[in-house]
Amino acid sequence: xxxxxxxxxxxxxxxxxxxxxxxxxxxxxxxxxxxxxxxxxxxxxxxxxxxxxxxxxxxxxxxxxxxxxxxxxxxxxxxxxxxxxxxxxxxxxxxxxxxxxxxxxxxxxxxxxxxxxxxxxxxxxxxxxxxxxxxxxxxxxxxxxxxxxxxxxxxxxxxxxxxxxxxxxxxxxxxxxx
Amino acid sequence: xxxxxxxxxxxxxxxxxxxxxxxxxxxxxxxxxxxxxxxxxxxxxxxxxxxxxxxxxxxxxxxxxxxxxxxxxxxxxxxxxxxxxxxxxxxxxxxxxxxxxxxxxxxxxxxxxxxxxxxxxxxxxxxxxxxxxxxxxxxxxxxxxxxxxxxxxxxxxxxxxxxxxxxxxxxxxxxxxxxxxxxxxxxxxxxxxxxxxxxxxxxxxxxxxxxxxxxxxxxxxxxxxxxxxxxxxxxxxxxxxxxxxxxxxxxxxxxxxxxxxxxxxxxxxxxxxxxxxxxxxxxxxxxxxxxxxxxxxxxxxxxxxxxxxxxxxxxxxxxxxxxxxxxxxxxxxxxxxxxxxxxxxxxxxxxxxxxxxxxxxxxxxxxxxxxxxxxxxxxxxxxxxxxxxxxxxxxxxxxxxxxxxxxxxxxxxxxxxxxxxxxxxxxxxxxxxxxxxxxxxxxxxxxxxxxxxxxxxxxxxxxxxxxxxxxxxxxxxxxxxxxxxxxxxxxxxxxx
Amino acid sequence: xxxxxxxxxxxxxxxxxxxxxxxxxxxxxxxxxxxxxxxxxxxxxxxxxxxxxxxxxxxxxxxxxxxxxxxxxxxxxxxxxxxxxxxxxxxxxxxxxxxxxxxxxxxxxxxxxxxxxxxxxxxxxxxxxxxxxxxxxxxxxxxxxx
Numbered sequence: 144x145x146x147x148x149x150x151x152x153x154x155x156x157x158x159x160x161x162x163x164x165x166x167x168x169x170x171x172x173x174x175x176x177x178x179x180x181x182x183x184x185x186x187x188x189x190x191x192x193x194x195x196x197x198x199x200x201x202x203x204x205x206x207x208x209x210x211x212x213x214x215x216x217x218x219x220x221x222x223x224x225x226x227x228x229x230x231x232x233x234x235x236x237x238x239x240x241x242x243x244x245x246x247x248x249x250x251x252x253x254x255x256x257x258x259x260x261x262x263x264x265x266x267x268x269x270x271x272x273x274x275x276x277x278x279x280x281x282x283x284x285x286x287x288x289x290x291x292x293x294x295x296x297x298x299x300x301x302x303x304x305x306x307x308x309x310x311x312x313x314x315x316x317x318x319x320x321x
Numbered sequence: 322x323x324x325x326x327x328x329x330x331x332x333x334x335x336x337x338x339x340x341x342x343x344x345x346x347x348x349x350x351x352x353x354x355x356x357x358x359x360x361x362x363x364x365x366x367x368x369x370x371x372x373x374x375x376x377x378x379x380x381x382x383x384x385x386x387x388x389x390x391x392x393x394x395x396x397x398x399x400x401x402x403x404x405x406x407x408x409x410x411x412x413x414x415x416x417x418x419x420x421x422x423x424x425x426x427x428x429x430x431x432x433x434x435x436x437x438x439x440x441x442x443x444x445x446x447x448x449x450x451x452x453x454x455x456x457x458x459x460x461x462x463x464x465x466x467x468x469x470x471x472x473x474x475x476x477x478x479x480x481x482x483x484x485x486x487x488x489x490x491x492x493x494x495x496x497x498x499x500x501x502x503x504x505x506x507x508x509x510x511x512x513x514x515x516x517x518x519x520x521x522x523x524x525x526x527x528x529x530x531x532x533x534x535x536x537x538x539x540x541x542x543x544x545x546x547x548x549x550x551x552x553x554x555x556x557x558x559x560x561x562x563x564x565x566x567x568x569x570x571x572x573x574x575x576x577x578x579x580x581x582x583x584x585x586x587x588x589x590x591x592x593x594x595x596x597x598x599x600x601x602x603x604x605x606x607x608x609x610x611x612x613x614x615x616x617x618x619x620x621x622x623x624x625x626x627x628x629x630x631x632x633x634x635x636x637x638x639x640x641x642x643x644x645x646x647x648x649x650x651x652x653x654x655x656x657x658x659x660x661x662x663x664x665x666x667x668x669x670x671x672x673x674x675x676x677x678x679x680x681x682x683x684x685x686x687x688x689x690x691x692x693x694x695x696x697x698x699x700x701x702x703x704x705x706x707x708x709x710x711x712x713x714x715x716x717x718x719x720x721x722x723x724x725x726x727x728x729x730x731x732x733x734x735x736x737x738x739x740x741x742x743x744x745x746x747x748x749x750x751x752x753x754x755x756x757x758x759x760x761x762x763x764x765x766x767x768x769x770x771x772x773x774x775x776x777x778x779x780x781x782x783x784x785x786x787x788x789x790x791x792x793x794x795x796x797x798x799x800x801x802x803x804x805x806x807x808x809x810x811x812x813x814x815x816x817x
Numbered sequence: 818x819x820x821x822x823x824x825x826x827x828x829x830x831x832x833x834x835x836x837x838x839x840x841x842x843x844x845x846x847x848x849x850x851x852x853x854x855x856x857x858x859x860x861x862x863x864x865x866x867x868x869x870x871x872x873x874x875x876x877x878x879x880x881x882x883x884x885x886x887x888x889x890x891x892x893x894x895x896x897x898x899x900x901x902x903x904x905x906x907x908x909x910x911x912x913x914x915x916x917x918x919x920x921x922x923x924x925x926x927x928x929x930x931x932x933x934x935x936x937x938x939x940x941x942x943x944x945x946x947x948x949x950x951x952x953x954x955x956x957x958x959x960x961x962x963x
Contacts, residue, residue, distance in 0.1 A: 169492060182495055189502050196510045206850070277509070280458055282854065284502060287465045291495050293952045294469060298476055298488040300959055305481035314485060325907070332900075332910040340897045343890030388912040439890075 154195040161188035173311040175302065179295045186288045190281045197277030205272040330375075331384040331397040334368045334407065335450050337361050342442040351434030355422055358438040362415040362445065369411045369449070373404035377804070383455075391455075392519045398455040402659070402808035406582045407452040409663050410575045413670050413787070414445045417574070420783035421567045424677050428565045429477050437477065441571070444470035448579045457505050457591075458515045460583055461498065464547070467579070468494050471572050475564040486559035493556040497546030504540035507532050508591070521591050534601075537592055541603070544587070547580035550644060551614025554637045561633035562686075566677030569629060573636055574670035578662045581643050585659070589812040594650045607648035611641035612742055619749035623756070628676050629686045631753055632669065635712065638746070639665045642727060645739070649730050655809035657726030660802045664711070664719035664794065671787035672708040675701055678776035678784060683769050688757065693766025695758075697773045700781055702761045704788045709754035711791040714747050718795040722802050828870045835863040843942045844935075853938035857945025864946075865953045873957050882954050885947045892944025899936040911937070 149156075161184055168181025299309055306314050326333070341361040345354035375382055376399050384397040399407075418441070429437055447467025451460055472494070476487035509515055511532055512523040524533060542553075549557040557577075561569050588597050598604040615638045622634035639661070646658020678701045680686050683694060695702035711718035724743065731740040775781070794801045839860035846852030868876030900910045908915035913933025 166496070169496060175488065178492055182492060185496070186499055189499055189506065192503065193506050196506065204850075277506075283458075283462060286854065287462070287469075287498075290465075290469055291491065294472055295488065295491050295495075297955060298472075298484045298491065300956065301476070301484040302481075302488060304959070305484065318482065325904075329904055329910065332904075336897060336900065336910065340894065340901070343893040343897075346890035347887055347894070349887075384909070386910055388909045388914065 154191070158188050158192045158195065161185075161191065175299045175309045175311060176296075179292060179299065182295070183288065183292060186284070186291075190284060190288075193277040193281045193284075197274040199271055199273045202271045202273035205275040208270070327371075329384075330368050330372050331382060331399055331453055332386070334365055334372065334411075334453055335397075335446055337365050337368070338442040338446040338449070342439045342446065345435050345439035345442065349435055351431060351438075354435035354438040355418075358442055359415075359418050361442065362411065362418050365445070365449065366408075366411040366415045369404065369407045372399045373401075373408045373804075375399070376401050376404040377807070392514050392516050395459055396455040396516060397453045398518075399453060400808075401804060401811055402585070403452045403582070405659070405804050405808055406579065406662065407449050409666055410448050410452065410579060411445070413574045413666055414441075414448075414571060416783045416786055417567060417571045417670065417674075420570065420674055420677070420780050423777055423780055424566050424681055427681050428479055428567075433477065437474070440470045440473050441568075443467075444474060444571070444576075448575055451579050451583055455517050456515050457508065457517055457520065461502055461505055464501065464580075464583070465498055467576065468498060468547075471568075471576060474568040474572070475560050477568065478563040478565050480563055482559070483563040486556075486563040490556040490560040493546055493553075497543045497553075500539045500543030500546070502543075504536045504538075504543060507536035507539065511536070517586065517590055521593070524591065537597070537601075540587055541584075544580055544584045548577050548584060548640055548644075549637055550640060551610050551617065551637065554614070554618070554640075557637060558630050558633040561636065562627055562630040566629075566673065566680050570670055570673040570677060573632070573673050574666040577636065577640055578643075578666055581640070581647075581658075581662055585647055585655075585812065588647070594813065598648075598650050604648040604650060607644050608739070611644040611648070612739070614638065615641035615645075615746045616742075616749070619746055619753070622753045623749065625753075626688050627686055628679075628688055628691065628757060629673070631688075631757070632672055632676065635750070635753065636665075636669055638750075639669070639712075642723065642743075645743075646723075646727050646730070649727075649734060649736075650813070651730050651734060652806065652809050652813060653726055653733060654730030655812060656802060656806040657723050657730055659808055660726060660805035661723035663801055663805070664723045664791065667719060667787050667791045667794065668708055668711045671704065671784060671791060672712065674780070674784040674787060675705045675708060678704075678780050681780065682773045682776055685769070688760055690767060690769055691757070691760050692764040692770055693761070694770040694773060695761035696766060697770055698775050701776045701784070702758075704781075704784050705761065706758055707788050708791065709758060711788075711795070713750045713754055716795075717792065719791040719793075719801070721795055722798055726802065824870055828866060832863050832867060835859060835866070839863065843938065846934075846938050853941030853943075854945050856938075857942045858949055860942070860946045861949030861953075864950050868953060868957065873954075877954075880950055882951070885950050885954070888943055888947035889951060892940045892942070892947060895940030895943060896937050897940075899933060899940065903933070 165181045165183070165185030165188060169178050169185060170181075172178050172181060302314065303309050306317055308314060308317075338361055341357055345357055348354055348357070372382060382399040383391075385391065386395040386397065389395070425434060425437060444467050447463045447465070447470065450463030450466065454460055454463060472487045472491045475490060476484045478486070505515070508520055508524065511525070511530070512520050514520055514523060546553045546556075561573055564572065588594065588603070618634045618637035618641070622631045622638065625631040625634060643658045643661050643665070646654045646656075646661060649655065649658075676686055679691055679694060679698070682698060682701075683690050685691075707718075711720040714720040714724040724747070728740050728743060731737065731743070776784075839856045842851040842859060843853060843856035846856065864876060864880055867879065903912045903915050904910055906915040911933070913931075914929045916932045917929030
């Protein structure tokens with residue numbers, strides 16, 4: 144492994160560093176609040192792991208540029224059908240095409256296997272998009288993380304009300320003392 | 322109309338409890354919420370029975386969420402194995418709800434009842450969702466739905482130890498879930514898909530990069546935490562002991578089993594037994610940990626004075642039997658492991674219900690407070706005796722069927738030391754079951770026990786439904802061991 | 818904190834814009850970056866800011882806890898109800914395409930996908946706002962332990 148490849152994988156080093164830091168804090172800290180914080184760091188490292196794998200070199204955000212979208216809407220619906228309808232249909236097709244492209248990238252399929260939107264697909268394959276799916280997955284995981292943190296802190300509040308401390312050693316002592 | 326409902330059954334299984342849970346919150350009244358939860362849980366049970374029947378008669382049932390075709394969209398699929406697991410999970414969920422109201426009234430403040438039933442339904446949604454989904458990330462999401470709701474349920478226990486037990490479970494459970502998430506991420510990185518069947522087709526096995534190995538390791542360890550396999554079981558005894566009785570009945574009977582289900586799905590569906598057991602030494606590892614776990618946990622159970630903790634340690638040991646069956650990877654062994662999931666759910670559900678009955682009448686689950694209770698509460702104590710026999714694996718009970726299958730498989734594969742060890746470990750079960758029986762029937766009644774009355778019929782009947790089922794499935798096996806065998810053959814056939 | 822006039826006035830000035838921004842993110846979310854989750858958090862942050870500055874009693878008048886609790890459930894029901902609606906119209910669960918021209922007349926909301934995502938995001942937005950506010954209440958309402 145050369146120095147270049149080690150430096151080139153810097154995003155993974157960040158992930159590993161955060162992951163181990165968080166994991167260590169969870170296991171080693173006896174303060175309940177600090178365990179929760181460690182758990183948060185641990186989970187955040189996984190978010191980074193996913194997001195870094197969704198990035199494509201020189202890829203932009205997976206949103207079809209307005210110029211192409213407008214052109215497509217124009218071509219598809221003609222000039223007579225105005226207003227909302229055209230915009231709506233175009234929006235639908237962008238969504239489908241963006242998804243198709245995302246999977247194209249994900250599966251490394253060079254050929255344009257998914258033929259959702261004829262000209263639009265051709266026009267937009269020239270632009271490289273990042274893979275949006277990992278980010279979407281992480282949105283879910285972040286929600287799960289928030290729920291976990293909120294629940295954990297709620298439990299800590301109750302533990303502190305009952306025991307008067309958030310130190311695990313002290314709590315165990317109190318329990319033995321009963 | 323009927324046809325339309327038929328086509329939507331796999332999603333109704335999830336949507337019914339998922340919709341009912343917020344409805345419970347909206348009505349905001351304990352009794353109404355209970356009735357709603359009861360009706361919905363029985364509807365869910367009916368759905369899963371119909372689905373299991375369909376899966377047995379025909380083939381895999383598929384359902385495309387939002388009409389997006391499989392590798393891109395989320396696909397729900399029901400085959401014999403998942404149908405079997407979801408049938409007993411929803412069945413036990415429904416029976417525990419019949420049993421619940423008196424115990425809940427006794428142990429949980431009235432102002433929280435509607436929230437309790439809402440959380441219970443969410444937990445059920447999560448567990449059923451893990452069974453029905455064919456999408457790996459969806460497994461994680463449902464796993465977290467069920468876990469988060471079970472942490473909340475456990476923290477409702479009466480003593481101040483309950484929030485602490487829930488917190489410890491939360492920390493370990495979240496680490497486990499995050500490990501699973503890392504595993505899923507690495508698999509996605511290698512294959513670019515999240516559909517389990519699609520991953521299985523694309524994942525490079527023998528000469529693949531190390532990423533795949535790391536992914537498998539993370540998934541295995543993460544699920545082992547959730548299954549409470551021996552060295553990673555530390556969250557389980559406290560959680561089961563301090564949770565409210567009803568919650569313990571439900572979670573002990575279902576939650577770890579569904580994790581075992583997910584584990585089997587991943588091993589046989591994605592990793593494939595050939596790779597996991599021949600190339601990697603996963604079978605010897607699993608066998609080692611399960612045998613050590615069986616002995617240590619059973620021994621620990623003998624020394625417990627708290628009956629719920631005793632049963633909790635016994636649960637850790639029983640998970641060992643399931644993994645033993647899985648690690649043998651023969652049709653007989655695997656079907657033994659699968660049918661033990663079902664049998665143990667019945668047995669442990671029933672025994673925890675008995676503990677709940679005693680807790681209601683005697684106000685304690687300490688063994689010393691149960692002295693002589695067999696004389697004033699004979700039917701409840703008899704239920705313990707029968708359940709205990711099934712836990713040991715005495716013939717004519719359900720426990721015997723699964724242990725027989727495991728023994729047969731051990732002899733078939735020439736691993737007779739394992740067979741001997743299994744028989745020895747059953748002796749340990751005899752000891753801890755007998756200690757309770759002795760206390761119940763052969764000691765002088767304590768004051769509380771002498772004044773106790775028989776448990777109310779509303780709790781006794783559901784208890785006897787589960788205990789009776791262990792007897793029924795001890796002699797009549799086409800719908801337990803029979804289905805498990807079909808499921809095992811399908812799993813080993815390579816088709817996920 | 819309501820004793821400090823600067824904080825009070827700046828908060829009062831800020832809150833309408835935060836709410837407006839939340840609505841923008843919410844209703845723009847079906848065809849651009851944004852959506853119910855982000856909007857819900859922004860909306861709740863306005864409520865929480867109000868609570869921080871003017872006190873728990875003031876915010877409980879604006880958003881009574883019982884209403885917030887019901888809103889948590891309501892949002893989930895809006896989401897699941899959208900799915901149930903698509904099933905009732907003969908599609909699969911959350912198959913937005915069947916909403917096309919069924920629910921609203923053609924001239925106004927033409928695309929089923931558009932409408933479906935709009936409804937689902939609305940449900941998410943309601944729930945997230947309610948849950949975030951509820952978490953604030955749950956922690957702010959505890960009494961001091963010695």
